Amino acid sequence: MRGKRIGSGAALLAGALAVTGLALAPAAAAVTPTTATFTASCGIFGGGSATLTATQSGTAATLTLSTTAIKAPLKxxxxxxxxxxxxxxxxGSNRVFTGNANPEMNINDPITVGPLNGTVASGDRLDIFxxxxxxxxxxxxxxxxxxAAQAPGSFVY
Structure with a gap:
């Protein structure tokens, strides 16, 4: 009976250590920061402050751009x-994000495009400037x- 208790106790201890190891394991690498701001110039269409939002899943990444400085001219x-x-x-080489994703916008709504899809490599440092x-x-x-360069800095993948 004593042998079973020691065996059961050892199994419980091993299980607890495994769970603790999972809880303390480092998170998967992800893009940082996840948002950045910059000032855009769009010629005769206007310009001003804009925000980029980034996500990453492995080498797949998305960027969404939104700005209140440029308004929808029509629905x-x-x-x-x-x-x-x-x-x-x-x-390294510039990274290109493409797509036709955007929400529905009414006249004078702020412009938002994305998420736009692209591919990144570990260590990429991307800036809109x-x-x-x-x-x-x-x-x-x-x-x-x-x-100018985006703030608080480049997206690091």
Missing amino acids: ITANSINSTLTMANST GGGLTMVVFGITVTCTAT
Whole structure:
């Protein structure tokens, strides 16, 4: 009977240690920061403060851009803005995020595009400054560039 108690106790101890190890294991690497702001210039279409939101799952990444500085000129249906977002990469080739995802927007609503899909590599450091955004809305191409580096800094993957 004593042998069974020791065996059961050892099994319980091993199980507890395994659970503790899982709880203390480091989280999977993810992009940091997850949001950044910058000032955009979109020529005759305006410009101002904009926010980028980043997500990552392995080498797949998404970026969403939103701004209150540029307003919808007309009602825009969901998933109708074709967007290409190029991010400068201080560790290698620029990364390009594309898609036609956008929410439905009424006249004078702030513009939001994304999530736009792209591929990243471990160690990439991406910044909108040196890249840019091109949107095709109602057949009109709108090109936006950043006037300075994003804050609080580059997205690190």
